Amino acid sequence: MEREALRIPLEDIPPEGLSLEFELGGEILADCIPLSAPLEARVFLIKRGIDVKAIGHVKTAVQLQCDRCLEEFVWPVEEDFEVEFRPKASMPHREETQLTREDMEVIFYEGDRIPVDDLVREQVLLAVPVKKLCQEECQGLCPYCGKNLNQGPCGCKLRRESPFAVLQELLAKKAHS
Secondary structure, three states: OOOOHHHEEEEHHHOEEEEEEEEHHHHHOOOOOOOOEEEEEEEEEEEEEOEOOOOOOOEEOOOOOOOOOOOEEEEEEEEEEEEEEHHHOOOOOOOOOOOOOOHHEEEOOOOOEEHHHHHHHHHHHHHOOOOOOOOOOOOOOOOOOOOEEHHHOOOOOOOOOOHHHHHHHHHHHHHHO
């Protein structure tokens, strides 16, 4: 489905609501995260005056790089969501504001089209963990030789327990001389 087709005109949403089911390739997230599986989405839109409620589900898998060992891995994404679209003109004009839980479930739109593509994209991005780990027990890389410790020990003798251990070694050498 083309991205423009996922910008739904308000007049195309009937009073009983509009149900959408579609599958997208990696182009929707190409600028930030590669998909390793097609993105499947179901979205139900229902008008409430000038606001539109969206209830849906996204399913895909993304290719990530582990923050500890730098290996690539696949992260499955399967999320339900419920958000409210409101016209940008109704957005409060406060310089500083504290967001509430309700504010986090609101997307402001411009014009006469509901950006379903942006909604789906956002849901996938929100499902990606902040700390990306290939596995919870990931050992990471050896700080001396760079070997991936998930593949076994590297043979490096861990010489320093703290950054100040070098100073202790120098002081010990100076004391013996």
